[in-house]
Amino acid sequence: MTAARLHRGLAAGMALAAIAAFTSGAGLEPSVLVAVPLLLLSAFWSPSPERMVRLETPLRVVALVLAARAIWLAFAAPAAVITPMVDLLLFLMCGEALRVRDTTGDARLFSLSLALLVAGAAYRPGPGFALGLALFLALTTMCLAVGHTRRQAEAHGRAAPAIRTGVLARLGMASALALAVGVLVFMVFPRHARGWAGRPAEPSRIVVGFSDVVGLGAHGATIEANPAVALRVQFPDGVPETVADLYWRGRSYDRFDGIRWSRSRLPRPMPVRPAEGTLVRQVIRSVPLETPVAFGLEQPVRARPRARLTLLRDEHGDLTYRGRVAPAYEILSRTDVPSADSLRRTAHALPPGGVHFLQVPAVSARLRALSDSLTAGASNDYDRAVAIERWLRTTFAYTLDLPATAPEATLEHFLFERREGHCEYFSTAMTVLLRVAGVPARNVNGFRGGDWNSFGDYLAVTQNQAHSWVEAWFPGAGWVSFDPTPAADDAGILTGGSLGPLRRLLDGLAFRWGTWVLDYDLDDQTAILARAFRPGEAPRADPFGPVLWLAAVVVFLAGAATLLRRPRLPAETRAWRRLRRAYAAAGFVAEGPRGLAAVLTERNAPGAADAVRAIGLYLAARFGPGDGRAEREAMRAAVTDALRSLRR
Amino acid sequence: MARLARRIRVLRPGGLLIGGTLALGIATLNTGNNLLYLLLGSLLGLILLSGVLSERVLSAVTVRRRTVPPMTAGRIGRIEYDVTHRRRGLPAFSLEIRDDGWQGEAFLPLIEAGSTLRATSPARAERRGVHSLGPLTVATSFPFGFFRKERRIEGMDTLIVRPRTDRPVRMPRAAAGGQGQGSSLARVARRGTFRALRPWRSGDDPRDVHWRSSARLPGPVVREYEPERGGTPWIVLDTRGPPDAAEAAIEIAAALAARFTAQGRVFGFAAGPRRLPPDGGTGHLEAALDHMATLDASPLAPATVPPAEAGECILVAPSPRPGDWLDVYTP
Numbered sequence: 001m002t003a004a005r006l007h008r009g010l011a012a013g014m015a016l017a018a019i020a021a022f023t024s025g026a027g028l029e030p031s032v033l034v035a036v037p038l039l040l041l042s043a044f045w046s047p048s049p050e051r052m053v054r055l056e057t058p059l060r061v062v063a064l065v066l067a068a069r070a071i072w073l074a075f076a077a078p079a080a081v082i083t084p085m086v087d088l089l090l091f092l093m094c095g096e097a098l099r100v101r102d103t104t105g106d107a108r109l110f111s112l113s114l115a116l117l118v119a120g121a122a123y124r125p126g127p128g129f130a131l132g133l134a135l136f137l138a139l140t141t142m143c144l145a146v147g148h149t150r151r152q153a154e155a156h157g158r159a160a161p162a163i164r165t166g167v168l169a170r171l172g173m174a175s176a177l178a179l180a181v182g183v184l185v186f187m188v189f190p191r192h193a194r195g196w197a198g199r200p201a202e203p204s205r206i207v208v209g210f211s212d213v214v215g216l217g218a219h220g221a222t223i224e225a226n227p228a229v230a231l232r233v234q235f236p237d238g239v240p241e242t243v244a245d246l247y248w249r250g251r252s253y254d255r256f257d258g259i260r261w262s263r264s265r266l267p268r269p270m271p272v273r274p275a276e277g278t279l280v281r282q283v284i285r286s287v288p289l290e291t292p293v294a295f296g297l298e299q300p301v302r303a304r305p306r307a308r309l310t311l312l313r314d315e316h317g318d319l320t321y322r323g324r325v326a327p328a329y330e331i332l333s334r335t336d337v338p339s340a341d342s343l344r345r346t347a348h349a350l351p352p353g354g355v356h357f358l359q360v361p362a363v364s365a366r367l368r369a370l371s372d373s374l375t376a377g378a379s380n381d382y383d384r385a386v387a388i389e390r391w392l393r394t395t396f397a398y399t400l401d402l403p404a405t406a407p408e409a410t411l412e413h414f415l416f417e418r419r420e421g422h423c424e425y426f427s428t429a430m431t432v433l434l435r436v437a438g439v440p441a442r443n444v445n446g447f448r449g450g451d452w453n454s455f456g457d458y459l460a461v462t463q464n465q466a467h468s469w470v471e472a473w474f475p476g477a478g479w480v481s482f483d484p485t486p487a488a489d490d491a492g493i494l495t496g497g498s499l500g501p502l503r504r505l506l507d508g509l510a511f512r513w514g515t516w517v518l519d520y521d522l523d524d525q526t527a528i529l530a531r532a533f534r535p536g537e538a539p540r541a542d543p544f545g546p547v548l549w550l551a552a553v554v555v556f557l558a559g560a561a562t563l564l565r566r567p568r569l570p571a572e573t574r575a576w577r578r579l580r581r582a583y584a585a586a587g588f589v590a591e592g593p594r595g596l597a598a599v600l601t602e603r604n605a606p607g608a609a610d611a612v613r614a615i616g617l618y619l620a621a622r623f624g625p626g627d628g629r630a631e632r633e634a635m636r637a638a639v640t641d642a643l644r645s646l647r648r
Numbered sequence: 649m650a651r652l653a654r655r656i657r658v659l660r661p662g663g664l665l666i667g668g669t670l671a672l673g674i675a676t677l678n679t680g681n682n683l684l685y686l687l688l689g690s691l692l693g694l695i696l697l698s699g700v701l702s703e704r705v706l707s708a709v710t711v712r713r714r715t716v717p718p719m720t721a722g723r724i725g726r727i728e729y730d731v732t733h734r735r736r737g738l739p740a741f742s743l744e745i746r747d748d749g750w751q752g753e754a755f756l757p758l759i760e761a762g763s764t765l766r767a768t769s770p771a772r773a774e775r776r777g778v779h780s781l782g783p784l785t786v787a788t789s790f791p792f793g794f795f796r797k798e799r800r801i802e803g804m805d806t807l808i809v810r811p812r813t814d815r816p817v818r819m820p821r822a823a824a825g826g827q828g829q830g831s832s833l834a835r836v837a838r839r840g841t842f843r844a845l846r847p848w849r850s851g852d853d854p855r856d857v858h859w860r861s862s863a864r865l866p867g868p869v870v871r872e873y874e875p876e877r878g879g880t881p882w883i884v885l886d887t888r889g890p891p892d893a894a895e896a897a898i899e900i901a902a903a904l905a906a907r908f909t910a911q912g913r914v915f916g917f918a919a920g921p922r923r924l925p926p927d928g929g930t931g932h933l934e935a936a937l938d939h940m941a942t943l944d945a946s947p948l949a950p951a952t953v954p955p956a957e958a959g960e961c962i963l964v965a966p967s968p969r970p971g972d973w974l975d976v977y978t979p
Contacts, residue, residue, distance in 0.1 A: 122681065141791065148741075148793040159757075160757070179690060181689050182688075519682070
């Protein structure tokens, strides 16, 4: 392969690696789908100089149009400016790659590719970004080195030297140094500043009912079979026994108008239970939500945000956050539930803002009669709640199929006609029935369950595990949860099927990437420093796991071995040495090739004719004119024949 | 511990890279985007990698200046170097070798590990003499062309630069006799046999002008004579005088010697205390030129004693000297 063709291929590869890194976050934009084939084409073909001259004008016009579009959008819709900028970048990259390779083009292509990587960093890309970056650095090192060698040779009026594949590979491996410095800077540079140019984390499309108003019936449409992970939870002080069946509380709703749940302004904030009893600490990383809700096990008694985030507790006792990053926070929850007996003994009383929790929409007489009949035998609020919960769980069915018409979407249709629905119908029904019976209650949205990921030691809560349940007020104990939804076939998407382990592995990788790269912050840096200066403290779990560490060691050793490897001898020299060793072992020793040829002929050694012919070919390949390829091939055959005769 | 003597110059792409890295650094600090920290570090890593690879190239090679052949003043000569890559692993790329204080540089696009290549640098000296070749500079901008790193290699050699031989001179007179003495017939006899007419050159005797032909042609022409084969002339070079005039005298003597050699004639050479007995051929000419290359050209230069009768000697000097010379050349 000529140096020019090699250079062109490497330049296209460099740009494609940058695109791969970019798409790991931004996805396959239409402009990417156009750019990739053009770049692949540029690796093998480039227009003639005359054709390129004719193409220059239209290319510039299109580039100007794209630039004008980007500038206009920068003012008109600043949040959307990145897409037209990327379109412009990709167009310029294709134009540059297709341009006749004039040996200075690689620097411009390098700059454009780097700009694309910078743009890609704004999208919270996945671990593919790291792979793309590593590939980009390797190809950049090779491309710029080959390009520079070509430029220098041309500047001195010399032909560009051919660069062997092994040398090229070694240059690529040397790029590990650049990556290592990148990782070092990444790890030690203090995370402190924030400013105007930050791009907020992309909100998830999850709409599981965490906004201020949640419509009954719209819930299931958005959660059905959505396996995307919503929360990843670690338990620094130990994993609870029932880790796969925990309730991750998000937001509560007090006002129901018959169709929608909403939130009232309460006159006083809800009291927080004291931090005693059974406490469970959770480190939670959530995808960015449209409504900034923070989750935690019931009942959260303390909350601490990670760097660059602010946590707030509203008057309902729900947690929200403020910040432009993916939310990560630590919650301390009191998970012990008062005993049934103690709850039965509590006097009936209202919580702060109590009337809000007894509000019911205009309900029919049969609904009131239903509530009365269900709670008739109960003498306290707890027994009333248990009776309603049991009735719903045992006599109704769970389904995610939505009602076909609006009248069928009402609570009464659910209770008296359809008798099947999803969690939101059950929780709404129980809340209304409790309120009709005079028990203060509210509807709560969150997640239930999760899939334990042993690759990363965390609980993955997916969006299809969104759930609604009920909280009832008991003086002294606070809000106590009840779940009237019957069991459903809710096998975890991550654990299900033959691809389960692979899914868990990939999600574990994404979790580590998010934890240790995307959300690596001042807290992590100070924690690492603290561990370094307090060696007695038990070390935290290895962030990347033994497998990744092993991979890193293997890559390092391979790189070192490649850089330090003794250069491979030319093929003809290796064949000559093999021949010499074989005859030396048989007692035919002489100084140099000609000497050995003389000795073999003189002593009529086995295979002497072939050996002498091989020696002649060796001398011709090694010291003769030309590239010696034909001689090398012939010599190999002659050596084989000679050694075969010798062995006989 | 050996001190690493390196000089680093930032080239234009390197300047752009540093500027881009600074800009990215500002954006990184401003946004706090973790991946930008990674990219920033990777760019710094590329700069470091550039330094490591170029150092690997420079420290892997040894450069030895070959025995330098004499050069001629005003002409492009060459300086040769043997460059050896004495490490294993990566080849050395894009090596530029330059003698400090000299124009021109040798270039090797690639040297495989463990091999030796010869590199040649064009060189040109304007003045004759013995020149010193001091330290060498080996440089490379490998791998990316961001920076040019130079390493000095100590070394001391001498380079002999011979005087130029292309100065136009007239042919000497054929027979003995002082300038402007005797009858015209005798002068003609001393000049030898008429050979041809040629354009007039500075220093020609005006009496040799062929006026009839000069009137027909655009410029003056003079008669040129074939010297008599009988005598062996000695070129007697006297360099005592003002340096510029003495240098010019040396160039005249060199041109005269070259002309004799080109005509296949034998001549002797004397300058200062040294004499080269009459001989012919290129070797004799080179010996004379080497001698002229090392001559002192100043009022304090040693006097030249004529090795033969003045009538057999052609005097070349900054200014005329008394004597019955075969011919006299002055600048």
